[in-house]
Amino acid sequence: MQSIMLPAIETELQRQVSRLDQPRTQLFHEMITYHMGWTGEGAGPEATGKRIRPLMLLLTTAACGADWHLALPAAAAVELVHNFSLVHDDIQDNSPKRRGRLTAWVYWGAPMAINVGDALFVLSNQAMLDLLPSHPAGSVARAASILHDTCLDLTRGQFLDMSYEKRQDLTVDDYWPMIGGKTAALLAACCHIGALLGGADEPRQEAYRSFGRDLGLAFQVQDDILGIWGNEAVTGKSAASDLVEGKNSLPVLYGLSRGGPFAARWKQGPIQPGEVAQISQWLVEAGAYEYAQSQARYWTEQALSQLAEAQPQGQAGQILIGLANKLLKREQ
Secondary structure (H helix, E strand, C coil): CHHHHHHHHHHHHHHHHHHHCCHHHHHHHHHHHHHCCCCCCCCCHHHHCCCHHHHHHHHHHHHCCCCHHHHHHHHHHHHHHHHHHHHHHHHHCCCCEECCEECHHHHHCHHHHHHHHHHHHHHHHHHHHCCCCCCCHHHHHHHHHHHHHHHHHHHHHHHHHHHHCCCCCCCHHHHHHHHHCCHHHHHHHHHHHHHHHCCCCHHHHHHHHHHHHHHHHHHHHHHHHHHHHCCHHHHCCCCCHHHHCCCCCHHHHHHHHHCHHHHHHHCCCCCCHHHHHHHHHHHHHCCHHHHHHHHHHHHHHHHHHHHHHHCCCHHHHHHHHHHHHHHCCCCC
16 A cells, blocks of 8 residues: 555655746756755655655545545645755754755755745645545645644744754753654644544544654654664664754753763763764763653553554554554664
């Protein structure tokens, strides 16, 4: 089923983006197709990403017993929202590369890249309206409302993320609202919208929404663990980067709360690459690794419990359970 859904997602995304494939905006269209991973140097599956969010939406719809094909515009919408946030994040974080390729702002400049992000956001709204021929207007309005609320959550999460960068007084309690407004918010929306379009009743919609949220929380905690102790050959990301960049991840905030050598060194200023091995060991000794692992396990169990409550059906239900387990058991 995934092998059928993923090409259908790409086709729908390309259809939505083709609104800008006009004589006077050919370059603009090219900027978007480049960012989406379809054109330019290095284009292909590695550049497009895994399309987890639209896939989760379609699987949820199918697991509710509905025709997932009719939910394709919504699947495209959530992926377009995700990519709009990525384009803006790359500018805000001054990131030169994404998935091994130059980011849009490096290629065409920040002003043009901002416009690319804006276009992706507008296209996501237009995609949602394409649900109208196949769904009741009330359901489409509700799905759009969920996505709009989520976009606001994404901006809140990004605000917190950026405002936290220079602060020295953060605690573990400050961490959860930040990640709740980023990865967790969009995954929750994917599952909620998928259940809504699948015809699920309110309790099952809420179970799917909670599953997506808890999955996102577990995923982000795991990402923080991999960002410090991960195997670079597996993750494709240097395990030194989160510490060198001064990222206020869960292990770091927990380590700061425990005092000791790690907290003392962190407060002195930026970590140098040559210090990473010692710093990460101090974090282990402070209990940060085990604490983060316990939180990842907790949110994993919560996610799988909510998914069981949602009672996913058929082949899509089995794939959804398998996909969740795969996401929650990434190798270190």
